[in-house]
Amino acid sequence: MKASIFISILLLHIFVATGQVIPLETISFPESDTSKIYTVSGYRHGLSFFPKVKNQHVQYEATPELRFDKFHSADVIYAWMKRFAQSYPDLVELYEISKSYEGRPILQMTVTNKKTGKATDKPAAFFEGNRHSGEVTSAESVLWLMQHLLDNYGKDEGITNLIDQNTIYLRPINNPDGHNMYIHTAQMNRSTVRPYDQDGDGLLDEDSPVDLNGDGNIVRMRYKDPKGDYNIDPRDASGRIMKFVGEGKGEYKVVSEGIDQDGDGRIGEDGVGGLDLHRNYPENWRPMKEATGRGWTQGGAGEYPLSEVETRAVVSFLLANPHIYIVNSMDTRVPMHLRPPSTSKSEDRMYPEDLKWYKYFDEVGKSITGYERAGDVYNDYSNGALTPLFGHGPDFGYFYYGAIWYGDELWDNARPKEDLNGDGEKDELDQLIWDEKENQGLGFIPWTAFDHPKLGKVEIGGWDPKFFNQNAPSKHLEPWAKNEALFNLEMLKHLPSLQWQDVEVKKIKSYKADSADYRVRISYKNVGRLPTALKQADLVKIVRPDRLDIQFTGDFPTATNDDKPLYLVLDSTLARPRTGRPGTGAATPSHKYFKETGHTDGGAIHTAEFKVRAYGSGTLGLKVSLSTTRAGLLKEKEITIQSQE
Numbered sequence: 030m031k032a033s034i035f036i037s038i039l040l041l042h043i044f045v046a047t048g049q050v051i052p053l054e055t056i057s058f059p060e061s062d063t064s065k066i067y068t069v070s071g072y073r074h075g076l077s078f079f080p081k082v083k084n085q086h087v088q089y090e091a092t093p094e095l096r097f098d099k100f101h102s103a104d105v106i107y108a109w110m111k112r113f114a115q116s117y118p119d120l121v122e123l124y125e126i127s128k129s130y131e132g133r134p135i136l137q138m139t140v141t142n143k144k145t146g147k148a149t150d151k152p153a154a155f156f157e158g159n160r161h162s163g164e165v166t167s168a169e170s171v172l173w174l175m176q177h178l179l180d181n182y183g184k185d186e187g188i189t190n191l192i193d194q195n196t197i198y199l200r201p202i203n204n205p206d207g208h209n210m211y212i213h214t215a216q217m218n219r220s221t222v223r224p225y226d227q228d229g230d231g232l233l234d235e236d237s238p239v240d241l242n243g244d245g246n247i248v249r250m251r252y253k254d255p256k257g258d259y260n261i262d263p264r265d266a267s268g269r270i271m272k273f274v275g276e277g278k279g280e281y282k283v284v285s286e287g288i289d290q291d292g293d294g295r296i297g298e299d300g301v302g303g304l305d306l307h308r309n310y311p312e313n314w315r316p317m318k319e320a321t322g323r324g325w326t327q328g329g330a331g332e333y334p335l336s337e338v339e340t341r342a343v344v345s346f347l348l349a350n351p352h353i354y355i356v357n358s359m360d361t362r363v364p365m366h367l368r369p370p371s372t373s374k375s376e377d378r379m380y381p382e383d384l385k386w387y388k389y390f391d392e393v394g395k396s397i398t399g400y401e402r403a404g405d406v407y408n409d410y411s412n413g414a415l416t417p418l419f420g421h422g423p424d425f426g427y428f429y430y431g432a433i434w435y436g437d438e439l440w441d442n443a444r445p446k447e448d449l450n451g452d453g454e455k456d457e458l459d460q461l462i463w464d465e466k467e468n469q470g471l472g473f474i475p476w477t478a479f480d481h482p483k484l485g486k487v488e489i490g491g492w493d494p495k496f497f498n499q500n501a502p503s504k505h506l507e508p509w510a511k512n513e514a515l516f517n518l519e520m521l522k523h524l525p526s527l528q529w530q531d532v533e534v535k536k537i538k539s540y541k542a543d544s545a546d547y548r549v550r551i552s553y554k555n556v557g558r559l560p561t562a563l564k565q566a567d568l569v570k571i572v573r574p575d576r577l578d579i580q581f582t583g584d585f586p587t588a589t590n591d592d593k594p595l596y597l598v599l600d601s602t603l604a605r606p607r608t609g610r611p612g613t614g615a616a617t618p619s620h621k622y623f624k625e626t627g628h629t630d631g632g633a634i635h636t637a638e639f640k641v642r643a644y645g646s647g648t649l650g651l652k653v654s655l656s657t658t659r660a661g662l663l664k665e666k667e668i669t670i671q672s673q674e
Contacts, residue, residue: 058133060104060213067214069206069301070131073224073234075290077301079214082245085471086496086503087212095176097507100165100500102212103133103205106172110136110201117179119143120192126200127342130223133205135342140178141196151661152524152557153196154355156517157343160306160422162207163217166439166500166509167359171201173507174514187522194661195524198346198353204306204339215240215247217494218302219329221337225303230293238297239287242479242489247286247297249491251476252484254282262458269473269490270457286489288482305329307360307422307436309340312429313372314420327419334420347430351571354559354659355520356434358422359513362499363438366394366403366516367410369428371421375405379427380564386433393519394437398512406436431566433520433559439509440501443472464497468504472497523631525557525660530634534670543645546599547670550638551577551653553663558631561660567628572658574625577637579603581620582650596649598622599640629660643671 059067059081068078083089088099091108101109114123119142126137141148156174158167178197181188191197202208206222216237224233238247251259251271257279262272271283285297308314308327311334315327335341347353360367368387370377375384391403402409406418426434445459452458464472476490496502501509530552538546555561562572583595603622629635643649649671655663 058131058209060102060209067210069210069222071222071224073301074232075235075299076237077234079216079237080240080243081213082215082240084212084245084495089212095172097169097173097510099503100169100212100496100506101172103202103208106168106201107134107136109172110138110175113138113175113179117182120179120182122148126346127338129204129206130221130338131206133209135200135203135205135339137198137200137346138175139196139198140175140192142193145193146662148196149350149352151194151196151352152526152659153198153350153353154517154521154524155198155200155347155353156356157200157203157358159202159204159208160339160358161220161360162204162222162302163211163495163499164359164361164439165208165211166361166506167513168201168208169506170359170439170510170513170517171199173510174517175199175201177514177518191518191521194526195521196352197521198350200343203343203358207302210301211495215245216301217247217499218300219304220302220306221304221339222302223304223337224301225329226299227303228293228295228299230291230299232291232299234301234303235299236290236293236295236297237287237300238285241286241288241481242477244474244477244489246474246493246495248474248489248494249283250286250296250479250481250484250487250489251281251283252481252487253280257281259283264452264458265461267461269461269476303329304331304337306337306340308418308420309335309337310344310420310422310425310429311335312420312425325417325419330420344425347432351658352661354432354524355517356426356430356432357437357513357517357520358426358434359437359439361439362442363410364398364400364402364441365410365438366391366398366400367423367436367438368403368405369421369423369426369434371406371424372417372419374408374415380568382560383427383563383565386559386563390433390435390520394435394516397516397519427563427565429569431563431569431571433563437513437516439513440499442498443468460492468497468502471502523558525555525559525561525629525631525657527561527655527657527660527663528554528556529663529666530554532666532668534668537640544642545671546640546642548638548640549651549668549670550636551666551668552634552636553629553655554634555629555631555660557660560630561628561657566659572628574627575629575635575655575657575660577624577626578654578656579622579624579639580652581622582652583647593644595644595647597642597644599642602637603639626655628657641670647671 065081066078067081089102091105114121122139125134127135139148156171158171240247256277258276259271259279259281261268262270287297289296308330314334315325317330395403422436423434426432443460445455448455449459449462474490476488479489481487492498533550535548537548566572651668652665654665
């Protein structure tokens with residue numbers, strides 16, 4: 030049965046409970062109005078509106094002090110971004126980078142000292158949170174880093190230098206639609222709220238989980254059934270923990286809280302949305318279905334690469350800003366520093382010199398966050414199962430964009446780290462002990478009786494799916510947000526940085542006809558740690574070779590037959606930029622030259638040399654600058670290669 034009478038029962042339940050319906054013509058976002066109903070956009074076969082909730086772990090209105098003992102609604106996060114922009118006008122640019130599927134602004138902040146140069150002229154990093162709807166700890170980590178950087182500028186020498194010399198792009202919430210639904214209702218979903226057929230029955234979002242008892246949570250239901258596969262764990266005197274024993278061997282069935290709205294025998298299997306923004310990147314993208322039945326597919330991948338505006342807002346921004354070198358686009362639930370590759374072993378496809386840096390950052394990350402795991406998606410994330418993920422951010426980040434790109438996972442689901450009850454196991458019973466000792470018992474929602482419209486007498490309860498399973502309880506939020514932010518800060522400290530070194534001008538030959546040849550040697554050093562570009566970035570031509578630009582200066586004669594040149598470049602290592610129209614072969618003569626110098630490792634000195642013949646007795650000067658895609662610019666340096674006699 031595709032249309033269930035229980036939808037009507039549920040609608041009546043909601044209307045009676047709230048006494049109010051949002052008019053269809055409303056233009057305000059549902060989280061900002063004063064009604065008790067939250068609506069989501071898009072045509073779907075199931076519910077598009079849900080009771081609002083106020084979760085005890087969330088702060089819904091901005092206060093004078095930014096603290097991290099609560100999660101923050103998008104309204105509060107955006108309010109703080111605006112406050113920071115007003116408080117630090119010399120360091121912050123705040124702007125709308127795009128709009129979400131439902132039309133919400135996606136706000137982004139640029140942090141750099143505007144007085145030390147343009148944002149695009151400096152090495153850069155990009156940190157993003159909340160790509161996945163419910164993984165809100167990641168948004169808090171970006172917000173924590175934002176506050177830490179700005180409040181410590183001028184007080185902490187290291188942070189001051191970082192902001193003076195680099196650019197940091199911060200996007201706490203890349204998916205405001207999902208974030209808002211998660212914070213303001215009991216609903217959860219994977220990523221975007223765009224309607225999607227998750228169970229393959231041809232219907233869109235027709236079977237959302239339901240908060241039947243109206244407690245603001247959607248948890249589990251247990252009920253007695255002859256075909257049960259669960260029993261109450263006899264080790265737990267409180268009767269909270271359920272133990273799987275196999276179909277037909279147990280006393281209870283345990284299912285999602287809700288109603289089988291589409292009559293397929295399952296409950297809550299096709300809720301709001303379901304497309305996965307982290308399977309929508311162009312690198313190694315695969316369709317959700319393919320024609321042969323023998324190829325690779327990827328659930329939630331979207332209609333085509335970058336079909337979702339939220340993912341497109343990341344990729345288009347990065348491609349337009351190729352000076353970005355370090356990225357962390359964070360998720361939650363598996364505490365791990367997660368990186369490419371996503372479809373092969375690291376050694377199979379990565380340049381050894383690039384992989385060396387990734388492995389180095391793996392260890393740096395673990396030393397800061399305490400995570401036990403770090404490594405690639407294909408092998409390490411799957412614990413050696415060699416499970417590919419397609420259209421995945423880390424693969425785009427390295428193979429397509431040539432960056433140091435992590436997709437770190439925060440929070441550990443309160444996974445027991447020790448055997449707290451001494452029974453030789455680290456299991457759910459230890460989680461209960463930890464919850465009671467460290468979390469005031471808030472993580473487990475007690476089983477309560479409920480009369481289900483179809484199943485009869487059931488009990489509703491279980492672990493808090495939002496602020497225990499998927500995210501840290503608010504009391505434990507800050508260490509997770511802070512430690513991940515400190516890892517990102519440490520990666521920032523490794524960006525390349527350029528300084529001029531020695532300049533040598535040496536006469537190597539004199540001529541009777543009032544001329545002499547000079548050798549010019551110009552050296553610069555990458556005083557940072559990372560090379561000026563990864564090998565992969567050069568391979569895919571995201572970056573250009575580092576380039577010395579040289580302009581000769583002086584009183585150049587007018588072009589007459591009697592005029593003598595002031596100088597002559599003697600070798601072919603210097604090239605002239607072409608200024609004519611492409612395809613015409615025309616080049617306007619100038620006194621500008623350039624020399625491509627490749628890329629420079631961290632700590633290395635690069636020396637370029639060329640030879641010039643100078644005529645006459647006047648002073649010939651040069652202005653030299655260095656431009657790189659990812660290490661920024663070295664400003665003009667003036668050199669005299671012939672003194673007046």
